Amino acid sequence: MYQANWKRAVIKVGSSLIAPNNNQCSQEYLGPIAEFISTSRKQGKQVILVSSGSVAAGRGKIRHKHRPSITEKQAMAAIGQTQMMANWAGLFDFDCAQMLLTSDDLHNRSRYVNIKNTLRELLKNHALPIVNENDTVAINELKVGDNDNLAAYTALVAEADTLIICSDINGLYDADPRYNTNAQLIPEVATIDSRIYQLAGGAGSDMGTGGMQTKIQAAQKCVDSGIQTLIVNGRDKNVFTELAKGRSPGTLFIPNKSLDNARDNWLRHTLKAKGSIEIDQGAQQALLQHGASLLPSGIIKVSGQFSSGEAVNITYNNTAIAKGIVLYGATDLAAIKGLNSQNIEASLGYFLGEVAIHRDDLVLL
Numbered sequence: 001m002y003q004a005n006w007k008r009a010v011i012k013v014g015s016s017l018i019a020p021n022n023n024q025c026s027q028e029y030l031g032p033i034a035e036f037i038s039t040s041r042k043q044g045k046q047v048i049l050v051s052s053g054s055v056a057a058g059r060g061k062i063r064h065k066h067r068p069s070i071t072e073k074q075a076m077a078a079i080g081q082t083q084m085m086a087n088w089a090g091l092f093d094f095d096c097a098q099m100l101l102t103s104d105d106l107h108n109r110s111r112y113v114n115i116k117n118t119l120r121e122l123l124k125n126h127a128l129p130i131v132n133e134n135d136t137v138a139i140n141e142l143k144v145g146d147n148d149n150l151a152a153y154t155a156l157v158a159e160a161d162t163l164i165i166c167s168d169i170n171g172l173y174d175a176d177p178r179y180n181t182n183a184q185l186i187p188e189v190a191t192i193d194s195r196i197y198q199l200a201g202g203a204g205s206d207m208g209t210g211g212m213q214t215k216i217q218a219a220q221k222c223v224d225s226g227i228q229t230l231i232v233n234g235r236d237k238n239v240f241t242e243l244a245k246g247r248s249p250g251t252l253f254i255p256n257k258s259l260d261n262a263r264d265n266w267l268r269h270t271l272k273a274k275g276s277i278e279i280d281q282g283a284q285q286a287l288l289q290h291g292a293s294l295l296p297s298g299i300i301k302v303s304g305q306f307s308s309g310e311a312v313n314i315t316y317n318n319t320a321i322a323k324g325i326v327l328y329g330a331t332d333l334a335a336i337k338g339l340n341s342q343n344i345e346a347s348l349g350y351f352l353g354e355v356a357i358h359r360d361d362l363v364l365l
Ligand code: GLU
Pocket: 014, 015, 051, 052, 053, 054, 055, 056, 077, 132, 133, 135, 145, 146, 147, 148, 207, 208, 209, 210
C-alpha cells in the first residue's frame, strides 16, 4: 500500500512535461506538480526535485541537423538548464537550488559525501534542491544517462523514503497500451523480476533518454533500499489530488524491506569500519539516550587511518557501542578531539560542520 505519510520524497519530472513541444520550457503541466510540492512542504515533508528538460528547452537555440550531436546537445543543455530552473523558480515562493551531478560524482566517495551534506543543508534551510545531470561534463561512461536512474541515486544519497516518477504514461501496463486497447494498468508491484522488465518493453514515448525500462531499473534500486516508488502520469492533474488524498494513482512498487532496516543493515554490515573512535561518558549518554550526533568534544582517542565519509566503530571503555560515517578524516579528528565545535576552524583551518558523526549517519550496535 502507498505510504502517504512519507517524510522525504524525490519527485522526478521528465522532459515531456517540462518542454512538451521539445523546443522550450512550458508551464503547461507544471502547475499541479508545483502545488503538490508546496502543499507537501507545508505539511512538514521534504521534497527534492529531479528535473529533466534542459536539452529539450535549449533545442531551438543551437543550430543542428536533424539529429543533434552530443556536443550540440551539451550546448542545448547549457542554455536550457537556466531556463528550466527559471521555469520552476517562477512557480514557488521559496528558494530553488540547482545541483548538477554526474555518475562519476555519485561513485566517488568524497564527492558523494559532499552531495549528501549539501542536500542535507539545503533541506535544513527549506530550499528546494533541483537536480539534473551535469550534461556539460558527462558523456558516455561519465553519465548516469537517464534521469530515472539519476532520481534513484538521488533518493539513495538523500536517504529519501519515496520516489515519485512523473511521466507521460499512467504507469506500468500488462501489455503495451499504444498497441493493445485491452492493456490494464498494474496498480502494485511487489517483486521486480524478469517478467516486469519484459512488460516494460523498449524505450517509451518520453522525449528524455528514459523509457519504461529505466523507470523499472530506478524502482528496483529504490525498493531494494526500502524506498517506495511510484510511476504516475504527470500530465494528469487528478494524479496529484489523488496523491494528496493518500491514494496511489499509477503503479506503486512496494519496498521489500523497511527503510530503517535497509540503512541500518548497510551501515552495520556492508560498510567496513576503517578505524575506531573512543568517546567519553557524556558522549556515550548523548548517543545512547538522546539519539544525538557525536561531537568532537566527546572524543578521547582516534585509531586507524580513515578519510571523511568512511565508517568507524565508536567505542566506550574499548567496547564498540555504535558505528558511523565520519565527517572528518582520522588526522583531522585527532587534531580536534576534545575541542568545542566552535574551535574546529581555528584548529584545522577549515570547517566542514560541527559534528564528527551526524546522527543520521550512525547506528547503535
Ligand atoms: N539531462 C537531460 C536533460 O535535462 C535529461 C535526461 C533524461 O531525461 O533522462 O535534458
